[in-house]
Amino acid sequence: MRLVFFVDFDGTITKEDTCDAMVKAFAKGDWESLDKRWQQGELSTEECARETFKMFDADENYLKRFLQENMEIDNHFISFVNLCREKGYGLYILSDGYDFNIKVVLEKYGLTDIPFYANELVIDGRNFDIRCPYGSKSCSRCGVCKTEIMQKLKPEGSLAVYIGDGFSDICPAQSADKVFAKRKLLEYCKKNKLPAMEFNDFSDIINWIDSKAEILAE
Numbered sequence: 001m002r003l004v005f006f007v008d009f010d011g012t013i014t015k016e017d018t019c020d021a022m023v024k025a026f027a028k029g030d031w032e033s034l035d036k037r038w039q040q041g042e043l044s045t046e047e048c049a050r051e052t053f054k055m056f057d058a059d060e061n062y063l064k065r066f067l068q069e070n071m072e073i074d075n076h077f078i079s080f081v082n083l084c085r086e087k088g089y090g091l092y093i094l095s096d097g098y099d100f101n102i103k104v105v106l107e108k109y110g111l112t113d114i115p116f117y118a119n120e121l122v123i124d125g126r127n128f129d130i131r132c133p134y135g136s137k138s139c140s141r142c143g144v145c146k147t148e149i150m151q152k153l154k155p156e157g158s159l160a161v162y163i164g165d166g167f168s169d170i171c172p173a174q175s176a177d178k179v180f181a182k183r184k185l186l187e188y189c190k191k192n193k194l195p196a197m198e199f200n201d202f203s204d205i206i207n208w209i210d211s212k213a214e215i216l217a218e
Contacts, residue, residue: 004090
């Protein structure tokens with residue numbers, strides 16, 4: 001059976017959420033209240049980002065250096081990527097974060113060939129903005145509609161495996177065939193009786209693939 005993995009980026013592939021980290025580092029103001037309103041669904045990703053960027057004190061070079069020096073990925077993610085390549089499994093990153101952050105981090109680890117979908121971070125000098133080319137016409141909650149992208153990319157007859165940790169992962173997790181969850185996503189799955197396997201890092205997912213080797217080979 002062909003597996004296709006759809007993986008969240010911030011807090012799932014990375015050890016720390018790059019969006020949270022850059023806001024903490026560069027936003028001068030009450031960004032916490034905006035984030036809380038986003039978590040409660042009162043603000044969309046686009047609205048929250050635009051208001052937060054009004055508080056930013058940085059430029060492209062500061063942000064790039066900050067990401068390169070501070071952001072690390074899961075210790076087992078590269079092994080997971082290599083296993084997917086070896087087995088011929090599909091792998092996509094679906095993020096409600098920023099393309100700039102993803103590019104910088106993936107480049108740091110030599111993983112630039114992994115396809116990803118994310119919001120566009122627009123930087124003009126010290127002015128930051130967001131564009132959302134992958135948003136849904138029917139729902140403005142997230143800047144990137146992971147559910148719609150996953151449904152478009154999943155080949156017929158394949159098994160869609162979703163891996164995530166946060167609020168933007170709740171919707172796609174409900175459409176996936178198999179879910180690996182931690183933190184906020186895991187809490188939601190438990191509360192709403194959505195089948196999900198708890199994971200700590202990508203070694204758990206590698207072990208799952210190995211344990212299903214005979215079935216997946218059929």
